[in-house]
Amino acid sequence: MTAPTTRNRRVRLAKRPDGMPDDGVWDIDDADVADIEDGQLLVRVDYVSMDPAMRGWLDDKRSYLPPVAVGDVMRAIGVGEVVASRSDGFAEGDHVTGAFGVQQYAVATPASLTRIDLSMAPLPVFLSVLGSTGLTAYFGLLDIGQPEPGDTVVVSAAAGAVGSVAGQIAKIIGCRAVGIAGGPEKCRLVVEEFGFDAAIDYRSEDVAQRLRELCPERIDVYFDNVGGDILDAALTRLDRHARVVLCGAISQYNQGRMRGPSNYMSLLVDRARMEGFLVLDYADRYAEARGRLAAWRDQGRLRSREQVLEGIDMFPEALRMLLRGDNSGKLIVAVR
Ligand SMILES: NC(=O)c1ccc[n+]([C@@H]2O[C@H](COP(=O)([O-])OP(=O)(O)OC[C@H]3O[C@@H](n4cnc5c(N)ncnc54)[C@H](OP(=O)(O)O)[C@@H]3O)[C@@H](O)[C@H]2O)c1
Structure with a gap:
């Protein structure tokens, strides 16, 4: 002290x-x-x-x-x-x-x-991992995204704090995880350090095209941290009854006026749902989540x-x- x-x-x-x-x-x-x-x-x-x-x-x-x-x-x-x-x-x-x-x-x-x-x-x-970052990924993915083993989960800002944990949890529960990140070094991290199955570099690649290639059976859960064009691209690739987790929209935070998605009719066509959440609302379950996150970290299955x-x-x-x-x-x- x-x-x-x-x-x-x-x-x-x-x-x-x-x-x-x-x-x-x-x-x-x-x-x-x-x-x-x-x-x-x-x-x-x-x-x-x-x-x-x-x-x-x-x-x-x-x-x-x-x-x-x-x-x-x-x-x-x-x-x-x-x-x-x-x-x-x-x-x-x-x-x-x-x-x-x-x-x-x-x-x-x-x-x-x-x-x-x-x-x-x-x-x-x-x-x-054991703070609000890990808790956000935990509740956003598991409670809002409700992924099942075998599902395809796509995460934006995947090399970032929340995104990297969301993708790792998706892998832990048996999903296929595809990350979207900016630049080759971050994409390398997403795959090699955080264990996603694939990564898309939104700065140099056509995201919609790459989602078609990497998600042949379409997207079951899209965990969105960024909004904007990346959200629009993901919306065009949803599977029927897909869940879009509205975690954040960082691409819009510095804009005076935020731009919403233009491809939102995909939610109707695919009978999908898009739901926002706030980690603060889960305070009474933090201890439970922290226990599971800590156990995965101890087992070497969750990297921070x-x-x-x-x-x-x-x-x-x-x-x-x-x-x-x-x-x-x-x-x-x-x-x-
Ligand atoms: N709902 C909740 O309760 C809750 C709680 C905590 C955080 N969040 C949200 O979760 C998201 C991630 O937060 P974090 O703390 O984990 O931050 P972070 O992902 O560690 O850092 C932000 C990342 O966003 C990406 N980014 C920045 N500008 C972008 C743009 N214009 N287009 C696309 N990507 C951009 C950058 O990665 P690239 O270089 O890969 O673009 C950057 O590294 C944020 O939207 C945040 O608001 C929500």
């Missing part, structure tokens, strides 16, 4: 972005570490999760969470260590995860924290890949990396 310093470096929203968030969107400063009151505890935040959803939280639009207010610390899920406690249930030295924000110290209450067992995995893994950028000042560039596709696996910033 490291004793708290008196200063808390933090990233606050200075103004709302237009398109890609540049450095001027952020105000990075040092504030006093807050004093805790009875019922509270102080967490030293070690790592924060970089999530495409962060881009949406910057816009003043109705969503599943309110936008981050100008002047507030940027919202982020983190992992860290309790360094002072005036509450029951958590003691100094405990490792925890919660919505700490992009800062080095966070005041929390026990109800907002989940305990982390470091004997299961290193701390950053609780932001990837974390890309850690050092230093809280890297946050603005890390967000741009995510939105440009310069990450592979789970992007994390070490804020200590």
Whole structure:
């Protein structure tokens, strides 16, 4: 356990972005570490999760969470260590995860924290396979996608955090997995490291044509992380009663006006369904899912890949990396 310093470096929203968030969107400063009151505890935040959803939280639009207010610390899920406690249930030295924000110290209450067992995995893994990334892939694929052994599952952003886990789970339960990713190196990762059966490079290949070649019996489950043209291409290749899992639409997040699918009549023709979901709605089943994900990881059947950028000042560039596709696996910033 490291004793708290008196200063808390933090990233606050200075103004709302237009398109890609540049450095001027952020105000990075040092504030006093807050004093805790009875019922509270102080967490030293070690790592924060970089999530495409962060881009949406910057816009003043109705969503599943309110936008981050100008002047507030940027919202982020983190992992860290309790360094002072005036509450029951958590003691100094405990490792925890919660919505700490992009800062080095966070005041929390026990109800907002989940305990982390470091004997299961290193701390950053609780932001990837054993964190909301893994949980998103788990519930999105299994609950919404409902794949059966032998099904063909197609995943976009397949070299990314959620996509790489979704494809691996599809393989674990006996499906055929085809990934879509940007560039030859990511496509190599998708097949060689994450064990998909095939990969499509959407930057250099005709996605619709490749889906016809690689999915001769059509698509049973399409796990969509990107929206846009890739979603449209996948919709043309659905099998009857296919399930389209609407996990995210990262290709649209920097657009002022999002573009919806134009091939949606495939849902009617193929009697298919497209359903969105939010991992937050599964909180009462996180423990069950984390147990299964951890077991698969222990058995070597589920690989995690974390890309850690050092230093809280890297946050603005890390967000741009995510939105440009310069990450592979789970992007994390070490804020200590
Ligand atoms: N529903 C939920 O509860 C929930 C929870 C967490 C995340 N999500 C969603 O899951 C998706 C993946 O998130 P993640 O955390 O795993 O991020 P990630 O996949 O690790 O990183 C984002 C990836 O998206 C791809 N991408 C970026 N711009 C693109 C574009 N214009 N067209 C196509 N691909 C593009 C890039 O990969 P390439 O280089 O391969 O293009 C990039 O590496 C996001 O849409 C996110 O919003 C949903």
